[in-house]
Amino acid sequence: MASDHITADMVEGSEFSFLAVKYNVHGVPHTVINEEHSIVGAESEMEFARGVLKAIGK
Amino acid sequence: MGVLKEKDRQKLIGVFKDIQKDVRMVMFTQETECQHCEMTRMMLEEVSGLSDKLSLEVHDFAAEADLAKKYGVDKIPAIVLLGDRDYGIRFYGVPAGYEFNVLIQDIMDVGKRNPGLSKEVMTELAKVDQPVHMQVLISPT
Numbered sequence: 001m002a003s004d005h006i007t008a009d010m011v012e013g014s015e016f017s018f019l020a021v022k023y024n025v026h027g028v029p030h031t032v033i034n035e036e037h038s039i040v041g042a043e044s045e046m047e048f049a050r051g052v053l054k055a056i057g058k
Numbered sequence: 059m060g061v062l063k064e065k066d067r068q069k070l071i072g073v074f075k076d077i078q079k080d081v082r083m084v085m086f087t088q089e090t091e092c093q094h095c096e097m098t099r100m101m102l103e104e105v106s107g108l109s110d111k112l113s114l115e116v117h118d119f120a121a122e123a124d125l126a127k128k129y130g131v132d133k134i135p136a137i138v139l140l141g142d143r144d145y146g147i148r149f150y151g152v153p154a155g156y157e158f159n160v161l162i163q164d165i166m167d168v169g170k171r172n173p174g175l176s177k178e179v180m181t182e183l184a185k186v187d188q189p190v191h192m193q194v195l196i197s198p199t
Binding site: 001002003005006007008009010011012013014015016019020023025028029030031032033034035045046049050052053055056058 | 094130133145146147148149150151152153157160161167168171172173175176178179180182183184185186187188189190191192193194195196197
């Protein structure tokens with residue numbers, strides 16, 4: 001909602017275990033950004049926002 | 059026998075009083091429902107019945123493949139949360155355990171048309187100028 005560029009899927013890892021395997025998920029929450037970047041664990045909103053920017057090279 | 063406990067129903071009715079604008083839940087399942095799909099549909103039918111501001115549409119992933127594609131839905135059970143427009147919010151899998159709280163929080167955010175983030179975080183996110191697709195993998199607790 002904060003950005004028109006951002007879409008977010010909540011994915012239940014045990015139901016879609018092929019995705020957990022694909023993204024090498026060992027702990028949750030595990031956020032995959034644009035298929036190639038990951039944020040592992042829960043972070044503050046600001047840390048998370050900066051992680052998103054880092055993933056797109058900002 | 060409902061999915062939600064009576065005390066949770068009552069609590070949600072109270073929480074949903076703060077919804078200001080309509081929230082549409084669009085769910086994808088299939089004709090022969092998998093257990094997870096059936097569970098999700100039953101939960102959403104109960105939740106959507108707790109507020110006039112909430113509506114639920116149930117669609118068939120196979121028979122309505124074009125609609126699923128329009129929403130970018132590629133697996134089921136899937137829930138799309140919509141307000142005045144599509145904010146790109148999707149839930150895949152049964153929203154049970156902790157994820158149920160996340161679903162309710164997202165319904166409230168959409169219902170208020172406000173993601174509830176600080177001004178500082180909004181300023182950071184305003185710098186996003188290219189598509190970002192986040193997949194948050196979680197497990198039921």
